[in-house]
Amino acid sequence: MTESQLFNLPTPLQLECGATLPTVQVAYHTYGTLNAAQDNVVWVCHALTANADVLTWWSGLFGPGYLFDPADYFIICANVLGSCYGSTGPLTPVSEGSEPLYQAFPLVTIRDMVAAHDQLRQHLGFSKIHTLIGGSLGGQQALEWAVQQPTLFENLVVLATNAQHSPWGIAFNESQRLAIQADQTYYSATPEGGQHGLKAARAMALLSYRSYEAYGTTQAEVEGDKLDQFRASSYQQYQGDKLVARFNAYTYVTLSKAMDSHNVGRGRGSLAAALKQIQARTLVIGITSDVLFPPAEQQLLARHIPTAQYVEMESHFGHDGFLIETVQITRFLERFYSRRLVHS
Numbered sequence: 012m013t014e015s016q017l018f019n020l021p022t023p024l025q026l027e028c029g030a031t032l033p034t035v036q037v038a039y040h041t042y043g044t045l046n047a048a049q050d051n052v053v054w055v056c057h058a059l060t061a062n063a064d065v066l067t068w069w070s071g072l073f074g075p076g077y078l079f080d081p082a083d084y085f086i087i088c089a090n091v092l093g094s095c096y097g098s099t100g101p102l103t104p105v106s107e108g109s110e111p112l113y114q115a116f117p118l119v120t121i122r123d124m125v126a127a128h129d130q131l132r133q134h135l136g137f138s139k140i141h142t143l144i145g146g147s148l149g150g151q152q153a154l155e156w157a158v159q160q161p162t163l164f165e166n167l168v169v170l171a172t173n174a175q176h177s178p179w180g181i182a183f184n185e186s187q188r189l190a191i192q193a194d195q196t197y198y199s200a201t202p203e204g205g206q207h208g209l210k211a212a213r214a215m216a217l218l219s220y221r222s223y224e225a226y227g228t229t230q231a232e233v234e235g236d237k238l239d240q241f242r243a244s245s246y247q248q249y250q251g252d253k254l255v256a257r258f259n260a261y262t263y264v265t266l267s268k269a270m271d272s273h274n275v276g277r278g279r280g281s282l283a284a285a286l287k288q289i290q291a292r293t294l295v296i297g298i299t300s301d302v303l304f305p306p307a308e309q310q311l312l313a314r315h316i317p318t319a320q321y322v323e324m325e326s327h328f329g330h331d332g333f334l335i336e337t338v339q340i341t342r343f344l345e346r347f348y349s350r351r352l353v354h355s
């Protein structure tokens with residue numbers, strides 16, 4: 012694990028909603044060495060509850076001996092604006108000496124996240140990115156960035172994501188926010204506020220990340236005569252507690268609203284017109300059992316991005332397959348790069 016590095020934006024950040032964040036800090040991790048030609052940069056955009064330490068949460072794809080090996084690539088991942096892993100968010104001050112804003116933290120969009128990351132890119136002096144990759148919320152950022160800067164990225168890899176967040180996805184997120192906001196401690200504006208609601212929200216979200224088959228495989232009862240205390244119940248409880256131990260309700264609300272805001276077509280005529288701007292060679296990966304970002308959304312991306320290839324991954328892990336099925340993803344990527352992987 013590497014240490015997080017910090018970048019402070021040189022000027023206040025004007026958000027899409029009209030609010031301004033006076034100071035913004037972006038936490039990021041890098042691995043490997045930038046080569047002389049500076050053409051081995053792989054930029055990873057992370058999903059909802061992850062952090063910038065991609066080697067911990069995407070191991071199997073990133074790390075020594077894996078496809079994106081720090082021996083070959085200069086890998087960078089930045090924590091998104093609004094998160095709680097080092098970048099400015101609801102639990103951090105937004106100006107020198109101020110108190111955190113908690114539920115008053117302004118609305119952040121995917122475009123605001125991209126704006127912060129692009130400032131970091133400029134600060135680091137990268138004028139070319141070999142590969143931009145992200146799944147889910149990370150894929151939303153990657154698509155938005157690739158639309159905004161068509162010539163910056165050589166390759167774009169997006170998994171289990173979409174061009175515009177769907178009514179179905181927004182409804183899932185709103186239901187989770189309802190659980191958080193029904194927890195009166197949410198209004199306490201303390202780091203622990205809303206934890207009961209957050210636990211319920213994560214349990215609800217899990218249903219959209221997995222599948223009927225996945226629960227059937229991993230949570231089936233050994234004894235068939237139980238009346239209560241089922242394994243699936245204890246799994247939901249456990250997963251809720253696990254997120255509460257490492258996250259907070261205010262960040263969850265902020266990031267789920269950012270996901271809802273995603274629409275590459277906003278102000279650009281249409282989704283198709285926006286996606287047509289992308290010049291990066293693109294691989295779109297869908298997952299057969301993904302009910303949250305179903306294959307039809309990936310197929311739409313591939314239809315409108317001029318150079319896109321579409322592949323579909325057989326998996327019963329549902330949406331979270333993009334984090335879990337690293338062997339299949341590696342195979343798809345090797346084919347995509349046609350073995351042009353190692354840089355001299």
Ligand SMILES: CC(=O)SCCNC(=O)CCNC(=O)[C@H](O)C(C)(C)COP(=O)(O)OP(=O)(O)OC[C@H]1O[C@@H](n2cnc3c(N)ncnc32)[C@H](O)[C@@H]1OP(=O)(O)O
Nearest residue numbers: 060061062067068230242243245246247249257331334335
């Ligand atoms: C410090 C950090 O921030 S690290 C994490 C950073 N964040 C991320 O990476 C976000 C993206 N990652 C994820 O969403 C997840 O880690 C995934 C999707 C990759 C994998 O999910 P996991 O929860 O690890 O796997 P899975 O769904 O199989 O659950 C396994 C866990 O449930 C527990 N479990 C399984 N069945 C049950 C049950 N019936 N009752 C109670 N617990 C259960 C297991 O013991 C295991 O516990 P552990 O995580 O403490 O080892």
Ligand SMILES: N[C@@H](CCO)C(=O)O
Nearest residue numbers: 058059060061147148
């Ligand atoms: N398991 C992922 C799901 C969101 O894509 C996360 O927690 O970030």
